Each structure stands twice: as structure tokens, then as C-alpha cells.
Amino acid sequence: MTDSTPAISCRNVWKIFGAQPEKYLDSLKRGGDEIRSPHVTAVRDVTLDIARGEMLVVMGLSGSGKSTLVRCLSRLIEITGGTVSVEGQDIGAMSEAELIDLRRRKMGMVFQSFGLLPQRTVLENVAFPLEMRGQDRNARYERAREMLRLVGLTGREGYFPRELSGGQQQRVGIARSLAIEPDIWFLDEPFSALDPLIRREMQDEFLRLKGLLNKTIVFITHDFDEALRLADRIAIMKDGAIEQCDTPDRIVLAPATEYVAKFTADIDRARVVRASGLARPVNGIALEGAAVAGELTIRELGRQMVSDRRSHIPVADRQGALIGVLERQAALNLLLGGAA
Numbered sequence: 502m503t504d505s506t507p508a509i510s511c512r513n514v515w516k517i518f519g520a521q522p523e524k525y526l527d528s529l530k531r532g533g534d535e536i537r538s539p540h541v542t543a544v545r546d547v548t549l550d551i552a553r554g555e556m557l558v559v560m561g562l563s564g565s566g567k568s569t570l571v572r573c574l575s576r577l578i579e580i581t582g583g584t585v586s587v588e589g590q591d592i593g594a595m596s597e598a599e600l601i602d603l604r605r606r607k608m609g610m611v612f613q614s615f616g617l618l619p620q621r622t623v624l625e626n627v628a629f630p631l632e633m634r635g636q637d638r639n640a641r642y643e644r645a646r647e648m649l650r651l652v653g654l655t656g657r658e659g660y661f662p663r664e665l666s667g668g669q670q671q672r673v674g675i676a677r678s679l680a681i682e683p684d685i686w687f688l689d690e691p692f693s694a695l696d697p698l699i700r701r702e703m704q705d706e707f708l709r710l711k712g713l714l715n716k717t718i719v720f721i722t723h724d725f726d727e728a729l730r731l732a733d734r735i736a737i738m739k740d741g742a743i744e745q746c747d748t749p750d751r752i753v754l755a756p757a758t759e760y761v762a763k764f765t766a767d768i769d770r771a772r773v774v775r776a777s778g779l780a781r782p783v784n785g786i787a788l789e790g791a792a793v794a795g796e797l798t799i800r801e802l803g804r805q806m807v808s809d810r811r812s813h814i815p816v817a818d819r820q821g822a823l824i825g826v827l828e829r830q831a832a833l834n835l836l837l838g839g840a841a
């Protein structure tokens with residue numbers, strides 16, 4: 502494994518549910534009929550690299566294959582075709598013991614069903630993965646308390662899961678998976694049961710942790726706003742296939758298919774697209790005056806775009822280096838809801 506080895510790499514991954522999935526896949530690949538078969542193609546020929554430290558958000562309508570794909574990445578589900586590698590190792594070739602070890606050492610998972618142990622208290626639930634790692638009781642309880650504080654559940658340590666609301670149980674699940682500081686974190690709609698205020702707090706906490714710990718995160722959500730807040734890249738799925746996997750800027754500015762365009766049609770693009778995303782190469786254009794910061798969205802730059810007299814405005818990165826030029830008219834078009 503080198504530094505540039507992706508955290509996760511999928512090559513032509515298929516998952517088919519049904520009586521004879523391999524045979525069916527074979528027939529599909531040879532142009533066979535899909536319509537009348539009792540098989541379900543949940544993941545369709547997915548090829549994807551997820552870089553280390555990247556946050557990939559998987560989106561799509563219900564039944565589009567998000568959960569199945571994410572379960573294939575840790576081999577919780579056996580794939581029908583293709584390969585999945587984690588840090589350069591083909592997980593399909595691993596023994597059961599190696600897989601368990603990989604999951605325990607490297608992976609954290611939070612699923613929609615919280616998967617808490619009913620007969621154990623909140624504190625014991627959060628400390629459980631540390632117990633599996635053989636950590637001593639004091640150390641693991643201390644860490645579990647810290648994680649519970651992080652998710653706002655201090656005072657509930659001695660409760661049982663059944664005594665908590667759905668949102669609280671979800672937070673216990675998040676605390677539990679945080680406790681082991683996984684390198685790779687799979688989250689299937691982890692915030693779906695939280696009310697909006699806590700949801701936003703958890704998103705902020707997430708962004709903070711992500712910046713701090715450089716984890717690789719694969720996150721499923723139905724909520725586009727959540728995806729836009731969190732994602733480095735968004736993968737949009739339809740019928741098991743990835744229609745487009747790209748940065749939020751590119752998804753809204755350059756949708757690869759009609760489906761993606763429809764999916765993002767109601768988004769306020771000025772709120773998503775950053776100056777860096779709209780910037781073009783300078784190509785000899787004469788520039789004057791102060792640059793705008795590339796990481797600001799066009800919405801955040803709205804006032805300036807309206808009042809700035811320059812037709813072309815330099816854009817700089819965080820270090821102040823020139824990265825391109827922003828056409829004021831393109832920014833104004835975006836602000837007014839048109840095409841850039």
C-alpha cells in the first residue's frame with residue numbers, strides 16, 4: 502500500500518439478490534432480459550475509488566441500492582461480481598477471521614436500526630467495542646463517557662436502550678462507533694431520527710471530527726442539504742448504478758445525466774457553488790483589486806457581486822494564491838437562479 506492507495510476501491514461491483522445470482526449476472530452481461538426475472542439487481546457495475554480522508558456521501562431514492570452498496574464495502578454482504586479492496590487488499594479473498602479483524606481494527610458502522618444491545622446500559626453499549634478490543638474497564642468507561650458527552654447524553658449512562666427515544670438511541674449508536682476511532686466509517690442515515698437542531702449540531706460535530714482525524718467516511722443520506730454540507734463528493738445512485746460521483750459544485754453545475762439534473766433541480770445553486778468552483782483560468786485577462794476567497798459560496802459573496810464594478814474578479818485560495826477568475830455576470834446569473 503502506498504500513500505495514494507485509495508481507502509476503498511470498487512471495480513465493477515454487482516450485487517444481485519435471487520435464487521441464482523451468478524448465473525443471472527452472466528446472462529445480463531451477455532445482454533439477457535432483465536424485466537421478467539425474479540432477481541433484483543441492487544448494485545449494478547459500480548466502479549469507484551474513495552480516497553483516504555475523503556467524505557463520500559451516497560444519495561438516491563429509496564431502493565436505489567445505497568445500503569446494499571455500503572454493506573458490500575465491508576463485505577457484510579457478499580458481492581455477485583467485481584472486487585472490493587480496502588487499503589489495497591481484496592476483501593473478497595479474506596478469510597472470515599481476517600475480515601472480522603479488519604472490521605474490528607479499521608471500521609466503524611452506524612446503521613439505521615441502531616443495533617444496540619438491549620440488556621446492556623447506555624454506557625456499556627458505548628464501551629462494548631472497546632471491550633472487544635480488550636481494553637480495561639476504567640479506560641473504556643472513561644472513553645465511553647467522553648463520547649456520550651459529545652453526543653449530548655451525559656446523565657443517561659445507566660439507562661437501558663428501551664428507556665430512550667429513537668433519536669437518543671441513534672446518538673448512542675453514533676457514540677459507540679466513535680469510541681473506537683475507526684479509520685473508515687460507514688454511516689447509513691445516522692441522523693435520520695434526530696430533530697433538526699440536534700441534527701445540525703451532529704453535522705457540525707462531524708465536520709469538526711473529520712477535519713481533526715482525517716477519517717474516510719461513507720455516509721448515506723436522503724437529505725440533499727445534509728449531503729451538501731458534509732460531502733467532499735456525492736455519489737448519486739439510480740437502479741443500483743452510480744449516475745454521477747462528483748464534488749457538490751460539479752453535481753449542480755455540470756450534472757452528468759438528466760436524472761442528476763432533475764435530482765438537483767430544486768437546489769439553490771448559489772448556496773452550493775463556491776467561487777473556486779465557478780472560477781475560470783485567468784488566460785491573460787487583466788485583473789485588478791482584491792481577490793475573493795475561493796471557499797466562499799456565491800450566496801455568501803452575493804452582496805459583493807451586486808456592488809462590485811469589476812467584470813472579472815480574481816479568486817484566491819486559503820494561502821492567497823490566485824486560482825482563477827470569477828466572471829461577475831456568471832455569479833449574478835447563479836444568484837438569480839439561472840444557469841451560470
Ligand SMILES: Nc1ncnc2c1ncn2[C@@H]1O[C@H](COP(=O)(O)OP(=O)(O)OP(=O)(O)O)[C@@H](O)[C@H]1O
Pocket residue numbers: 518519541542543561562563564565566567568569570
Ligand atoms: N436481502 C434482500 N433480498 C432481496 N432484495 C433485497 C435485499 N436487500 C435489498 N434488496 C433490494 O435491493 C434494492 C436496493 O435496496 P437498498 O436497501 O440497498 O436500497 P436503499 O437505496 O438503501 O433504500 P432505502 O433508502 O429505502 O434504505 C431494493 O430493490 C431492495 O428491495
